Amino acid sequence: MKRISHAKSRKNSAARTRKVARLHARAGHWSSRPKPMLGKGKVHYEIGANTDATSYGGIAAVHRMVTRLGLAREIDRKLKLLKVHLPYHESDHVLNLAYNVMCGGTRLEDIERLRHDTAYMNALGAELIPDPTTAGDFCRRFREADVLTLMECINAVRPKLWRGRAKEMLGPVTYVDADGSISPTDGEQKAGMGLSYKGIWGYAPLIISLANTREVLYVVNRPGNAPSHTDAAQWIDRAIDLVSPHAQRVCLRGDTDFSLTAHFDRWAERADFVFGMDCSKALRSRAEALEESCWRRLERKAKRAPLTEQTRRRQPNEKERIVKERGYLNLELKYEDVAEFEYRPGKCARSYRVVALRKNISKMKGENLLFDEIRYFFYVTTRTDLSAEEVVRCANERCDQENVIEQLKNGVGALRVPLYDLVSNWAYMVMAALAWNLKSWLALMMHCKSDRRDYIRMEFRRFLHALILIPARVERRARGITIRLIGCHPTLDRLFGTWRMIENVGFT
Template identity: 60%
Template sequence: MKKLTYEQSRRNSARRRRKVEARHRQAGHWGERPQPMLTSQKINYEIGGNVEATPYGGLFAMHRLVTRLGLASAIDASVELLKLHLPYHESDHVLTLAYSVLTGGTRLQDIDRLRNDVPLMNGLGARLLPDPTTVGDFLRRFTETDIVALMDAINSVRPQLWTGRGADLLSEVAYVDVDGTIVPTTGQLKQGMDISYKGIWGYAPLLVTLANTREVLYLVNRPGNAPSHLGAVGWIDRAITLVAPYAKRVCVRGDTDFALTTNFDRWAEQVDFVLGTDNIAALRTRAEALPDTAWQPLHRPTAHPNTTGTTRARRPNRKQQVIRERAFLNLRLNHEDVAEFTYQPKKCRRAYRVVVLRKNISRAKGEAVLLDEIRYFFYFTTYPADTHPPAQIVELANERCDQENIHGQLKSGLGALHAPVDDLYSNWAYMLIAALAWNIKAWHALMMHHKHDRHAFIRMEFKRFLDTVIRVPAMILVRARGIVVRLLAYTVNLDRFFSAWATTERVRFGYG
């Protein structure tokens, strides 16, 4: 078969798009049909004898990007777990597991899908891939030192993206978010697990993420009873050191568990921060003593602004109806106000700006109205009032909650926050390597030509990315001067896929 040029591939993609759009345009011209649209005829299944294809045609663009960034070489240079390479290197194990997750695998056994897919192995330039048992044994070799070395190897290739296609995303402020989560397990023999404050057995990993690109910078596994802030200071410092050279300013954000006042003075010399803090008596007393003139109403932007010019009738609130009928305690937000003051924690040498959010909440049971409730929320920040008014500080603090969506994607989207191996370190290694699949998705997004496409793909859910970018049937043609991946199906994001692939081949990274 003749190799197609890039322009020919783009024209073929456009032709297929027009065919799909032509069918869609017919939707408004159908008349009354005597039969359902979905029909069936006799179907015969066959296995082709000469033509082989893989369902994961998008994977090879990811592998090409990873290879050109030099990730495999960085892993082999930093992680030394194997005395002999018979035949696999450390990077082979890491990338095989990451690609298994990237193609929808949720457990070690899913690696078998890849190692039994000959066209896929041909596209990866591999004669064979490790089997699940071998990968499991590889994970059990990790110590904490080895895992840190692997994180450093992954982080060593990021600057090539942050100074290139992703420079505009980090040009002003890089937001480093930190939070803990819970990874439950029903196993009873997994070493290092413990019971959390919620009564859930498992692990309590700490995640440090970059909000601008939604990358996972550091993932640290801990026993299930570990508080969120345990050991967090060192990893926050690492993230600051990693990101600071590529942004004008860094802002650290976290909830109340990370308002570690011992570190405020040191952090304030390097970065800005917006950290929630507990509703302690000293802060609450200061807030209650503020005059009425110090408070300003908080107006939050509309979540989904109306751009159509038409307004639909609002449906009855069924949830509120049930709560009222059954006389449940009903809490409803009346209004919000913000104010600010300065406060010097005992462990700090200077005072810091504190923004306080006051929520007025009505309480009712059935038709009986109870007394209103006032709740206070406090945020320590280094931002001055002239550039960041109180409402903006509250908005920045609330935006950190997007990290919970990343946690959700790592749990239910990828299955990265999962404990399939037998102890704390092996499961830590699994979580880190599986999270690499999420990072590869972000790196692919940074390769796109248009800025709005980059933002869209960074925020895209993993399962949609899997269905529109990775799961594209393809033929693999191995030739003397390279590998040809011939896509056999059309997806709506194929033009963007070609854009990212062309950029990957054009940009000069540190490796070939």
Template identity: 45%
Template structure:
């Protein structure tokens, strides 16, 4: 198989490189897309699907024990005919992995004979059946589903190298899910006067996995219920065997009533933003100047290619021309002091950033300004600047939440009440977790290829959801049913296929 695939891959790669490198000898003014005599025909004997990566994903779900874990933990159906609980859960996840953006897209899968043949099934749940399944959930059964995912997660994590267990970075944040429905129970009005839900997402920054999602009415504060979910994530990571666990969150997640309990665990470090209050600003203003040190932000990346001329800042020019009030950052300084929150029995390290600003209007400076930002932590070893970098690194969770919203479309509310939409969010987020487990299952071959394979694993973990679909899922394949097996015959080439076949080899070992 490897020899045949290697030859086919090399031929396809060579052909496309020759076509892209070819240049016309003479200049022409005709369009390059010159296809005109186009006809459509119906294939009667040959069937194909556009999402050929689905077979490998289903093989992964079986190999890591996800299907058995769901059926073991979740008991909602009195009769499992024609679908079991795992069939319903995977149907919603597979819909997203095949490019679906809503429940209605499941009808396309259901009416595609080749798609059904690819999964070896007689039928696929339709949108109304999946919606009815979501309505069977309550908070207890949703937690049972999350426990099933965690049981699978532990099994995937157990195969990772020693460096994986150094530190687990757990982030928490809320995000609004707007809805235009009028009869959706549990929705409410947020501070922007939008009707919405307000789900809480707890994620693992190391791999991008979603550890838990809690749906809440739109008027609830971001931090509500966060401490409980962080404690559950802590128990999960301790059970897995991580040597250190880090909690991170913005100012809404300082959780002062829980800090003493977390600090009592020697493995736990937390970095939370802290509200800028008058008493804290007074302490910062009275600090001696020697306590302040200039904060140098590290470069986000280093350019590998030749530096290009920087383009004009269009926004800055318009703001100056129209004489809008403009706040510019001049410099940053960092300091620290001990502070004991009212709800705590001991003092913690409070790191403060002083931002020196210039308030301008047009080309004139109105006045200088100073603003303070605070971070609370129990880390006594890092420098104040390193505490700031660690706390600010949590901002990458905003990108992860954006993928849950716009990529796999998990943070949406297609159903009629809070619990059913919560269940849908958890099941749809499985598509994003399967992407992470796909990357973690990639083997790191010892020897000279280890670093390359490790880089490939990290590149898949960092992929956006749409990029992952285009690279590994949306592969045109012919479906051939033979005695005792289903054959996916690839019909196209892309540069990511060597990684795809490396995973297949690992799954079949």
């Protein structure tokens, strides 16, 4: 069968789009119908003999990007877990687990459905992929040093994107965010788990991510009773080493748990930082001692306007109505003020800029005002190019990392703990989180800047339906693999544009 050119593919895609647009255009011209639109005629099922098709048409583009970046080669060169390759290599196992997640899998058992999809395996150029039992055994082979090696293999190929497609996305300031989370488990035989401060059994992974591209740089599994800052300093140092050669300016961000004052002086020499600070007695006394003229009113940015052409009427706040009617205690923010002063922590050899945020909060019960309460929040920073108001906004923007962590939990399923001990679950977290990174990398390959930003911020499930879960016929020949997409899909143009970019851009 003759291969269709890129121009012909674009023409076919445009024709299908016009056909669907004509159907949609008729929606406003229908008259009253005597019967439902969805028919109820007979349906016949049969199995085709010669057609080899899959529902994961976009996975070939992901795999092509991985091979062009050299990730598989890097893993096989540095990660040594198998004495004999019968028949799989280390990269086969790692990518098998990552691609399972990329195709919507949520557990190891979902690999079995891919092993019976010959078109899927042909799209990857594979004759066979590891089964779920073999994949679990591979995870159990890891030691802590091996997990670190795997993360560094993944990090070794990132600069190829950061020097090219992602250079504009990194911007003048590259933000490295740190936060901890909880991976709960109902299992009773999970070695290394602990009881968290919330009374939840499980693990407490540390996540170091790049805010500009939403990539996960490091995932570190720890017992459930470990505080967020446990061993965080060494991983933050590794993140600085990784990012600083490719960024104009690096800025660390974290909540109060990451205000590790013993490391401030060292970090200040290598990067900027904005950390929350606990409202200690010393800081509160300094803030209360400031003259009123030192405080300025903080004006928050207005909420984003709706995307619809006509502004919809805002619905009343139902929760607030119930709180007032039933006389619940309600905290209502009246206004916020900011001020700043110099402060030297006890473990530091120099002083740092501290921005104080003062919140005036009214405590109300029903319609009755009980009293006003003043609360203080503090941020320590080396940034002198930002005003006090901008420091507060910069610190608050770190909360976007919570969305990344939520996607790792419920979108990717990387923080699930399907195996029986801490290190094997850590290895699974790293390989599943690779799927999230592949999403960011594929978004960086898009031609349009607005598309890159949209797809980087896109939820994982929506991304899968946009670029991966596309029906396709797969034809595997001696000279290559042809993926023939079936049907109309609104994101086909972006997939083709990304594919051409992967094929034409040189990764050095």
